[in-house]
Amino acid sequence: MRFNVYQREIRGEIRRLVRDPVLLGLVAVISLLLLGFIVFPLVKVVQHSIWPKGVFSPKYFVQFFQRSYYWRPLLNSMVVGALVSLCGTAVAFLFAYGITRTDIPFKRAFRLIAIMPIVSPPFLIALAAILLLGHHGVITDALRLNWDIYGLPGLVLTETLAYFPIAFMILEGVLSKIDPSIEEAALDMGASKLRTFLTVTLPLAIPGIASAMLLVFIRSLEDFGNPVVIQGNYQVLTVAAYHAVTGMYNMPLAATLAIFMLIPTLMIFVVQKYYVARRSYITVTGKPSGIGLKSTERRVKAPILAGMVFLSVGILLMYGVVLFGSFTKLWGVDNTLTVKNYLYVFKVGGQYVVDTLEIALIATPIGGILSMLIAYLVVRKRFVGRGAMEFVSMLNFAVPGVVVGIGYILAFNTPPIQITGTALIIILVFVFRRMPVGIRDGIAQLQQIDPAIEEASSSLGAGFFRTFTRVTLPLVAPAFLSGLVYMFVRCMTAISAVVFVVSAGWQLLTVALLYEVDQANLAAAAAYGYVIIGIVFVAILLMRFVVERLFKRGFSPLSRQ
């Protein structure tokens, strides 16, 4: 019975698709792109692991479980992931609660600090950790401590600080959208504020907390930059896979490690998307209340404020020490200030700056428009394979960058598509890697628009293309442009996938940073880091300026009435 219904629907959809050639063309092109640049590399990874050289051989799979230096990194990664997701969510909750539910001062500053790590280059926090807390770090020496930040403590510290912003953004949204009348009702019935918090607020926030924890777990599992610097002897899977490729060119091994990296992240992704997200008790499209219940007692505010101040100071200290380090002559020995490191960056890395900017400036608009197109198709149109398209384009969210990098080398080193060594492959990595976030944002923006507006356009005879360009895009333009900036920032700070696809012809700043870190040239690395931050900063300012000038007219996408 169900299958017949399904069949009938499919046939109807196919018929309708054929009658609308523009839509058909678009769906076909996008499907091809998704298949070619997301699915195909993954297939190659699986193929190389189990069918190396065309012969079925689960040798590496078996070896994975036998050799401790294969499976231990997986175990380590999971341990780190679990700890980071706990700590990161806890820190994020502290900030989110403080900002949305109390009346502490300096909220804007705290918010800014909570978001900073997102736009930072990779390695920066780990670098700061070494400069401050390493064997010869500033704090270590000042307090004459005898600890070892490398290994598990360093990994947990750096990844917590690096990824808590993700959890923060989710929790901030969740906490601010809880209907205040629910809590007021509890108080009205005599529950104390603490009881209300524990029995009403917290349970309502649990789906959000669960989402945050799962997403932070994924990001921690796929983190490459921080472990490279600070893992010490506590090896994690991403770095092991990296060694397998760049140190040994053992592709079947790399592919196998990649698969074991992929399994947990995919599972978590599916759980988060199809289980946790569905159980949200808070409507996403509802406007944040803003008014909600605010704690004003000192015994609640004080510890929260203290905690936030402590963490913020820590974060600022980290950025500060790296900035300082970038100006030192010989870190650890001679702290006289000099611009020598920046001169080095522009001398040796001048071409890298140009290359990176060129590639980022090409990838950003392509990625932005493609994401918006897919978001539009997924939200507004019905056609055969829509669910599949949505799933595949979001897939890269769960695929670790290292796996993408390995997949791209395997897929595009030989005909039919042979593009290793070109800028194109780097651009493709950027575009498809960042797409899920762009699509998710695009979907959120489109849902803000009254569908009647686009239906009116269709009703008046406009086809898909005209409706999209003349009506939809202008309405989402401000948010779209902000999304572009985010995309640009991610291009400037990406490392885990692109480290595999750079070449003699095209080099990237983040890879140059990696090199300096490799060489323990901490001051030069710091200088690279701040050059990247500088570029990102300028880009963000520029975009704000443009958006404000262009959209001074002040219309905004209408919400549903």
Add this chain to the structure above:
Amino acid sequence: MQKRARRILLIVLVMALGLTLAGVAKEALHIYTAYDADQAEVYIAAFEASHPDIDVQWVRLSSGQVLARIRAEAANPQASLWFGGSNTSHIAAAQDDLLAPYKESLAWQYMPAQFKDPDGLWIGLYVGYIGFVSNTEFLAKAGVDAPTSWEDLLKPEFKNEISLAYPFSSGTAYTTLCGMLTAIGSPDPGFDAQDDAYLAAFDKQVHHYNESGSACITQVGQGEVGVGIGFSHDILSKGIAKGYPVVMTFPKEGTSYEIGGMALIKGAPEPELAKIFYDWALSKEAQDLYKQFFRIPLNPAAELAEGSVTATDVQVLPVNLVWYGENKDDIIDHWHEVTGK
């Protein structure tokens, strides 16, 4: 009409974009180098100065990484020349038929047999000796002298205080490993029971491994670890000359050495340009550049720096570099087994 024009413009733009990307690459020479970036800068800038019509595009990777990349690109080589790096990796590459022979250069004639491949697949540029570098402040605090033997490295004071590179990615570390295997137990190439025991014990002394061979020197200088193992020229140029509080020592049983090599890549995109660079790299003019980095040039006409460590200054082990080059993969596998890393 206007819309038509805009559409055409868009198509033209897209095509132009496509062309730029599709690798209408610059007319240039692509090389992989295992020299540190700041040193490579100097060498390559000197080459470009005397050859203004050639633009060199280079990527810096450790020797093991260069080997891995050349293997990866075997079907479609992206670079033409492999400039620098321990020749054990060159030997391994030669075995895999990844290099192109070149015997026609003058330099090839005068180079002694032990510093070149009989079939012309690689040639030596410089020699380097493995040494230990220690942070003087650490030594004072721990109350121990700098290590002067391979056995010294197992001392309890050095537990968790040593850093060096992974032997699979770094030529320096691989050379070090070959030295250990020769010095400990039987000097015959390969692992024996005593080598296994030593390596297992040594691994426990290591705080962490790096990707790059000379990173440990800077880390020792910064005080992040107490002892590092690297090449004397690197210890001199990156440690002592920089002003870090470090001291260099050598193992009295004898130390290992590397021949820094160069080779043409088989199937290269720019073989002729590569040969021009190759010839230049062996000239006195080029080899004189090694002076500022304390490397020992193999061109007898080139100058030596003050303070560089030569064969007369250290005890040299009879390391069978050719054997270790040909059997690199097996040695590395065994290293993984013993250390569990």
Add this chain to the structure above:
Amino acid sequence: MTDIVVRFEDIVKIFGEGSRREVRAVDHFSLSVEGGQLITLLGPSGCGKTTSLRILAGFENATSGKVYIDGRCVNDTPPQSRDTSMVFQSYGLFPHMTVFENVAYGLKVKHTPKLEIRTRVAEVLHLVGLGGLERRSVGQLSGGQQQRVALCRAIITQPKVLLFDEPLSNLDAKLRKGTREQIRQLQQELGITSLYVTHDQAEAMSISDQIAVMNDGRLQQLGTAEAIYARPANRFVAGFIGDANFLPAKVLSLDGAGVKIACGAVEMVVEQSGERFAPGDEPVLLVRPEAVDLVPEGQGDLAAEVLFSHYTGSVVLYALSLPTGERLEVQVANPQERGLLPLRSTVGLRLHRRSLRLLEKEG
């Protein structure tokens, strides 16, 4: 010779088919609309009227059944290629465009020459009383003005079918009356076949050529306002349009004059074709509140007691109870003339014979 411009043929629409939350929004709906007519789909929310409209527009796809525009099946035609224009409840105006750009949009799509666009836009704006407002941004207009702009935008392209999706529900009452008159006037002048959806009976009754009353996805009755009011086809229609009292009745016999029934103790003849009824049946008798005269006790057809009265100035609505226990509402105009009846007083009810109607008793 009438031409059928729009035809719904046995349309079924099921949402969430196969899942637990399956909803049958439209259930075998068929309707033909002649050229130049304005037909209103009227019914409570959830009756399927909006869904049917959207299926015609192309924004929803029917689960089964066919839709024809001018004789051509348009099931698989995308909305932009059907010759329909829609006026939306929330107007759907393009907020980033001026009035002129909004109205001109459909013409631009057809590549109409600029000069012609300018003239036609000016014309149509003038028609609705918005002449001269071309340059205004739509955000600066009042609700009523915005609705008229939406109307202009839809009619300027001279579509074959004009669709209205509850266009007036966002306007306040006074504005609604004026605007609906304007819409009807325009529609008649231009002669555009129109399908209009609303839940407001007064609106439907005042502007439509015919009304299609819907409930539960099904067409209950198609007819003029008068037919629907005076001769409702079933209990739902009777209760939905205007106010209604239903009294139990028993069929005694059928003859040429009509159907003889017993209602309580009274026997009367209802002028109605007796095809649906047979002696012994128990239908309900529809008695409209205004179709009853109040007479002194003892006179008339039935006796009743006044429970309470709602005085509204021009009419008074009495709630009365019959000896059998049933409640009845009666509306008396100009209560000032006779004065208000006191509570608990007994009166006689005389039913207006010609206004009575028998309907199946639905269970």
